[in-house]
Amino acid sequence: MxxxxxxxxxxxxxxxxxxxxxxxxxxxxxxxxxxxxxxxxSFSLQELLRExxxxxxxxxxxxxxxxxxCHTCGFRWSLSPExxxxxxxxxxxxxxxxxxxxxxxxxxxxxxxxxxxxxxxxIVEVLPG
Amino acid sequence: xxxxxRFHGAVKRLKQIxxxxxxxxxxxxxxxxIVSTLLSYYSSLxxxxxxLLDLDFTNPSTHIILGFRPEELSYREEKxxxxxxxxxxxxxxxxxxxxxxxxxxxxxxxxxxMREVLSIVNxxxxxxxxxxTPPGLSDEQLEAIYNLKGLVKPIVxxxxxxxxxQSVSRLVRILRDAGVSEIxxxxxxxxxxxxxxxxSEGLKYxxxxxxxxxxxxxxxxxxxxxxxxIREYFEAILTKI
Numbered sequence: 001m002x003x004x005x006x007x008x009x010x011x012x013x014x015x016x017x018x019x020x021x022x023x024x025x026x027x028x029x030x031x032x033x034x035x036x037x038x039x040x041x042s043f044s045l046q047e048l049l050r051e052x053x054x055x056x057x058x059x060x061x062x063x064x065x066x067x068x069x070c071h072t073c074g075f076r077w078s079l080s081p082e083x084x085x086x087x088x089x090x091x092x093x094x095x096x097x098x099x100x101x102x103x104x105x106x107x108x109x110x111x112x113x114x115x116x117x118x119x120x121x122x123i124v125e126v127l128p129g
Numbered sequence: 130x131x132x133x134x135r136f137h138g139a140v141k142r143l144k145q146i147x148x149x150x151x152x153x154x155x156x157x158x159x160x161x162x163i164v165s166t167l168l169s170y171y172s173s174l175x176x177x178x179x180x181l182l183d184l185d186f187t188n189p190s191t192h193i194i195l196g197f198r199p200e201e202l203s204y205r206e207e208k209x210x211x212x213x214x215x216x217x218x219x220x221x222x223x224x225x226x227x228x229x230x231x232x233x234x235x236x237x238x239x240x241x242x243m244r245e246v247l248s249i250v251n252x253x254x255x256x257x258x259x260x261x262t263p264p265g266l267s268d269e270q271l272e273a274i275y276n277l278k279g280l281v282k283p284i285v286x287x288x289x290x291x292x293x294x295q296s297v298s299r300l301v302r303i304l305r306d307a308g309v310s311e312i313x314x315x316x317x318x319x320x321x322x323x324x325x326x327x328x329s330e331g332l333k334y335x336x337x338x339x340x341x342x343x344x345x346x347x348x349x350x351x352x353x354x355x356x357x358x359i360r361e362y363f364e365a366i367l368t369k370i
Contacts, residue, residue, distance in 0.1 A: 097247070112235075
């Protein structure tokens with residue numbers, strides 16, 4: 001089982017530690033920068049929820065676009081993992097901030113930039129049942 | 130309680146390891162990376178499954194001490210990432226992803242990497258984990274001091290130089306304020322003179338490592354590590370922690 005399992009496990013631990021055993025709606029955002037396999041992630045999440053006896057009425061997993069912002073010149077740009085070399089894409093898949101080792105601001109060349117959205121996995125919404 | 134799911138994953142994985150040590154120093158150049166790498170490697174040679182995690186993301190160096198190039202390190206995916214194995218040592222460094230490229234990480238991004246790594250790396254079977262940290266007090270150390278306390282034990286490294294001692298005193302105050310009761314002190318490049326300082330500060334003095342003229346003799350390959358002439362000092366420290 002791949003590393004998507006560990007990401008799904010963190011979501012389940014979050015629900016468990018916060019007492020969300022019965023959930024009406026759970027919405028997860030997958031930042032496209034991390035190239036998470038949505039199918040494997042959703043499968044892992046559903047398996048873990050089932051194993052631990054959680055009830056989730058509506059599960060939604062949505063892609064979130066990646067945006068970066070330069071601290072030097074203020075330029076904002078979006079990034080698609082498809083445009084990257086396979087080895088770089090794999091590094092970013094495991095640790096999205098590895099992007100700092102490979103990218104620079106396309107306008108001024110600065111390495112001082114931030115990932116403002118779409119870095120990885122996040123809980124967008126949890127509605128208790 | 131944190132709303133970041135990875136934090137919950139990180140806590141679970143750390144709880145599965147009987148002993149987790151975070152090697153800290155607020156002063157650079159005191160030998161943290163050498164101390165954490167050699168302690169972990171010698172611990173693994175004592176037949177104890179041991180882990181070494183390099184959290185110095187912007188300047189990782191433990192792979193150089195162990196004698197591995199970034200491209201030689203690889204991790205197997207198994208419900209997370211399984212660390213690279215060197216005998217009984219399980220090793221993880223972000224260098225295998227960033228290669229030797231410069232990595233600029235500010236504030237929250239360093240904390241993000243730490244949470245990501247702690248939540249996905251699978252230290253199954255590891256009995257002792259040593260975590261090497263960057264110098265100073267940045268997000269990685271603050272996360273450990275405030276959010277992961279109780280799960281990690283600090284090992285503070287200092288040289289006998291007064292600049293280092295002054296810096297350690299400040300770090301100890303922060304750790305104490307955060308409610309950390311047991312703080313281990315390792316004296317590097319010394320001869321035992323920090324024992325008195327440790328006693329006066331209420332620190333657990335684990336021992337000293339003497340200054341060696343040419344540290345290159347001891348680092349850069351597994352055989353150099355194994356034949357290092359100051360190995361006995363690290364082994365003596367391992368019996369005290």
